[in-house]
Every structure is written in structure tokens, then in C-alpha cells.
Amino acid sequence: MTINKKRLLSTFIDLVKIDSESRNEKKVAEYIKNKLKKLKIRYDIDNSHIKTKSNHGNIIARIISNPKLPTIILSSHMDTVVPGNGIKPIIKKNYVSSASNTILGSDDKSGLAIILEILEIFSSKKLGHLNIEAAITTCEEIGLLGAKFLDYKLIKSKEGIVLDSMSPERLVVKGPASDFFSIQINGIEAHSGINPEQGLSSIVVASEIITKIKTGRINRNTTINIGKINGGSAINIVPGRTTISCEIRGHNERTILAQLNKIKRILAATEKKYKRVNKKFSIKFTKERIYGAINLSRNSFIIKRILSSCKDLKYKINLVETGGGADANFFIKNGVNTVNLGTGMREVHTKNEKLLLREFYQCADIVFNSLLERVN
Numbered sequence: 001m002t003i004n005k006k007r008l009l010s011t012f013i014d015l016v017k018i019d020s021e022s023r024n025e026k027k028v029a030e031y032i033k034n035k036l037k038k039l040k041i042r043y044d045i046d047n048s049h050i051k052t053k054s055n056h057g058n059i060i061a062r063i064i065s066n067p068k069l070p071t072i073i074l075s076s077h078m079d080t081v082v083p084g085n086g087i088k089p090i091i092k093k094n095y096v097s098s099a100s101n102t103i104l105g106s107d108d109k110s111g112l113a114i115i116l117e118i119l120e121i122f123s124s125k126k127l128g129h130l131n132i133e134a135a136i137t138t139c140e141e142i143g144l145l146g147a148k149f150l151d152y153k154l155i156k157s158k159e160g161i162v163l164d165s166m167s168p169e170r171l172v173v174k175g176p177a178s179d180f181f182s183i184q185i186n187g188i189e190a191h192s193g194i195n196p197e198q199g200l201s202s203i204v205v206a207s208e209i210i211t212k213i214k215t216g217r218i219n220r221n222t223t224i225n226i227g228k229i230n231g232g233s234a235i236n237i238v239p240g241r242t243t244i245s246c247e248i249r250g251h252n253e254r255t256i257l258a259q260l261n262k263i264k265r266i267l268a269a270t271e272k273k274y275k276r277v278n279k280k281f282s283i284k285f286t287k288e289r290i291y292g293a294i295n296l297s298r299n300s301f302i303i304k305r306i307l308s309s310c311k312d313l314k315y316k317i318n319l320v321e322t323g324g325g326a327d328a329n330f331f332i333k334n335g336v337n338t339v340n341l342g343t344g345m346r347e348v349h350t351k352n353e354k355l356l357l358r359e360f361y362q363c364a365d366i367v368f369n370s371l372l373e374r375v376n
């Protein structure tokens, strides 16, 4: 028994034909639930929709074969980016693409199709396998919201595989942590024509601060971005409040901390300078951890499993790092060591998106093999 390629491809085609832009995952969730019911696989729906504002929660399915064996979680997301409605998939010899007016949605329905195929094979109970959980999430494309608000009490696994990256020859085992930080500059409002001397422009101070903060790539593993700036209320008012919203990403906590401290020192000096002009002037700095870094050891159970499967199957695979975030970051934050394996998707988030069939089947083979019960 192994992957049924024909069935896998037909599940993928079914899935991409169902509209599921972020927060509108209900129809694709119904398709998945019907399939799970048919296979007699147990599942829960969590209450994440209250926070994600999707029209459906995350689906958490499970097949427990032997409580003594480890449990591995597989995960993919149901939502797509725009334009993702009315997708017409076109099957070519080596790949699937879409008619030119939409994306394809292989991000991440290729992962979903693989999970459904794996669950179908193992639900037949003809093969010994590890215990399997599946977390099928919503709203990944709008800030990993499904994974962020997932009900982790429903999950037993300590290790897992997210199927949401490009090539199955690349296993993402390292990724940056991401912090959001904001700088609120509280200047002094005044009429710009009558008494500008009594004002202190928060926009002018913001500009001064921005020129002092180093942005872009700080070093190989650290980036800083000033993403948004809001301030002022009218052209005839010296602006009172300006807020600068920023992000820092990095693989190394110490570097992140050092960079943030540098920024805080710039802010402290600026605040001191302008407090001398007006005592009411202030700068407020706030920081929030969005997700933690991925930094998995080569010796972790899941990585060893995947590497030995690839060896058995004679597939090339490299352990790699990424600069992006994925649902895996939230799984890790919640104690589930999660790698991200590519499914064959390419040029995602564009109308040229493709799914390379050879890689798609290769990914399915690797996941299937890694879950078989065998002595390592």
C-alpha cells in the first residue's frame, strides 16, 4: 500500500475548485469534514473563529493506532490569498496551473490533499503507523491567525510537519522569531498659524528618530522594517501624536535584544532632548512577540524520521533556514517541534502559481514513509 497518485491529484483538483479566501474557509471545511466522516476519522472543530473572524474554526483530526507510539501532527491551511475565487485548474503533463485570472491555491491545498491522502491510507487499518493528528487551519495568509488562536489543548503531539513550503528537497528547520514594536511620540498640539511656538511636532521628531534607526538587513539573520507610520490630525495643527509601527525578525535572541536596546537608547536620548523643550513631551515604546524562532535539532525525532525516509526512498533533502513565518512558528511556540516540508508549489501568491507534480508526489511519499511504524 502506498500513495494513490490518481486519487491524490483528484483530491487536490476538488480542493482548489472550492473558494476559500481567508475568513471564508467554510466550504472547504465542509468538504474535508465529509471526507473524514466517510473514513470514520474523529475530529474536533475549535472556537478559533471567534478570534480569527473566519466563518469556520480549525479542524483537528486524529487517528490513534497505538497509544504507546509517538504522535505526529500534520498541518496545512485551508485559506488562500486573493484572487482565489472561481479557480479553474489546468492539468498539464508535469504540473497544474490555473486559468490566468486567479491564483492556483496550491498554497496550501497541495498540503491539504496530501494530509487527506495519508489519512485515507492509514484509516484502512492495514498498515502499522504512528499516531497521527492533523491540524487544518484557517486564516494563515492574514497573519497566521488560525494557528495563533488554535486550541492547543486538543493536540497531543510534541512533533509535527507543516506542509506549506516549496520544494520537498528542502526541509525548513530554522526560521526567525518576529517581534512587533511600536514607537509612540507624544508631542504638543498647537495652532500652526497662531501659536506654533507652543507646539512640538511629533512628526518632526518621528522623522529624526527614523533617520537614526538602521533598517533592512542588519546582518545575515536579522532584519528590521518600519512598516507603518500614523500621525497628525490636520494641516493647521502642529501634530500631537505620531506612531511608528515596526517589525524585527531574527534567528538569534541576543541579536534581537541588542538591536531593540539600541533603538531604546535612541528613543531615550531623543526624549531627553525634547523634554527640555517641553516637559509634557514623551515617547512610549511597546513590544510584542508575534512568534518565536524555529531552531530544531538534527537529532529531533521528526527530522531523523524524515531524513531516513528520504534515504530509503532515494530522495535528496537538505535542511534549510527561512526568513519567513508559517503556522509552524505558532506550533513551536506552543511546544510542538514542527518542520516545514515543501509540497511542490511554485510562484505562490501570483497568477503564475504552479504545482509541480513530481515534487507533489515526492512530498506525499516522504510524509507517508515517515509515519510508517518501523524501528529506527
Ligand SMILES: [Zn+2]
Binding pocket: 077, 107, 108, 140, 164
Ligand atoms: Zn501557505
